[in-house]
Amino acid sequence: MSAAIETSPADAPLIEAKGLSKTFGGGFLSRARPVQAVRGIDAGVRRGEALGVVGESGSGKSTLGRLMLGLMPATGGTIRFDGVPVTGASGRDWRQLRRRMQIVFQDPFSSLDPRRRVGPQIADGLLIHGLMDAPRRDARVAELLTQVGLDPSHAGRFPHEFSGGQRQRIGIARALATGPEFLVADEPVSALDVSIQAQVVNLLADLRQRLGLALLFISHDLPVVRHLCDRVLVMYLGRVMEEGPAEEVFSRPRHPYTRALLSATPRLDPKHRTRRILLTGDPPSPSNPPSGCVFRTRCAHAQPRCAETVPELREFGGAARVACVRAEELN
Missing domain, CATH: 3.40.50.300 (P-loop containing nucleotide triphosphate hydrolases)
Structure with a gap:
């Protein structure tokens, strides 16, 4: 049937x-x-x-x-x-x-x-x-x-x-x-x-x-x-870090991982060049992911609470949604 x-x-x-x-x-x-x-x-x-x-x-x-x-x-x-x-x-x-x-x-x-x-x-x-x-x-x-x-x-x-x-x-x-x-x-x-x-x-x-x-x-x-x-979904170690309208995510990235990815993109216009954000170390093994936020082991803004909670995708003053417990503080 x-x-x-x-x-x-x-x-x-x-x-x-x-x-x-x-x-x-x-x-x-x-x-x-x-x-x-x-x-x-x-x-x-x-x-x-x-x-x-x-x-x-x-x-x-x-x-x-x-x-x-x-x-x-x-x-x-x-x-x-x-x-x-x-x-x-x-x-x-x-x-x-x-x-x-x-x-x-x-x-x-x-x-x-x-x-x-x-x-x-x-x-x-x-x-x-x-x-x-x-x-x-x-x-x-x-x-x-x-x-x-x-x-x-x-x-x-x-x-x-x-x-x-x-x-x-x-x-x-x-x-x-x-x-x-x-x-x-x-x-x-x-x-x-x-x-x-x-x-x-x-x-x-x-x-x-x-x-x-x-x-x-x-x-x-x-x-x-x-x-x-039209829209973009940013993934890291099997989870979504940020998602929303492409223009908003690319012009105003809110998640530290999205910012790091975009900072590595070459730009020809010197007025719009951004400081390169280097991620330390390799991504963790997907067979042994970190507790809490999976990005925390490479994030320069990580705090002890990032190891305790898996962040949910939430809106922070725009159409995009971000999975970061510190998103309000960092934006």
Whole structure:
């Protein structure tokens, strides 16, 4: 039996996670300590909105994206897509959801099968879901290649005949084949030459606007996130440190971790350069996170009380929310 679809307000998130958690390892027969990759995160993306997820390596960004797509089971929490539970979905419900959610992977080299021509790879989703007959699939592939700025006649070529940027465009075309409403872009330009990155980012921005896509954009590149995204979510060791409108978070960061990340971003205008905030030491192991605030061991403003309480996300005089017990004192 199909899950009932709940009606939602027009401004409600298309996809929403509540209390989402993911722990790896630590089973009955495992000697390794469990790794808490994502810890109690609330996140949502509205139709046509772009949510940027930033943070250091190991912060849980990619795990969050895969959890929201249902590519791995959550340890705790719930995910709903357009009123339908993603967590625990199976059979017919899951098949319908899969058509509406897709991903663009980080590495365009390994995400394509080198032994198959790109046209059939783009059409895989159409074939799996039985959406079109062969002539219509071919026409759809030609349309998608044109949409991402490639020649439709190149559908018969193999992946090695394309550059890295072209391969990522093919990956985007494949993700768009079934007409998804939600797209996760997991570091989609980090493996590309700097000269090509801007082209792919601008393509994603154009496609989001034209197709009305809800986009979860995962990246280390803060200027790109500021350019592309409406809102931003700052992660550290599996938790959200700050979230809110991108322009507010970038222009007036309130969490010490957000300030440190932004201070490392190069700025060409000498009038807007900020003092570099150096974080001491490496991030703690996710298998042995600090008590209280997970950022406290690297925070210059930490106090004994930071070890006692896990800070909740709260508003402090703006639309952004901050997880810091000293946020009022520091801002």
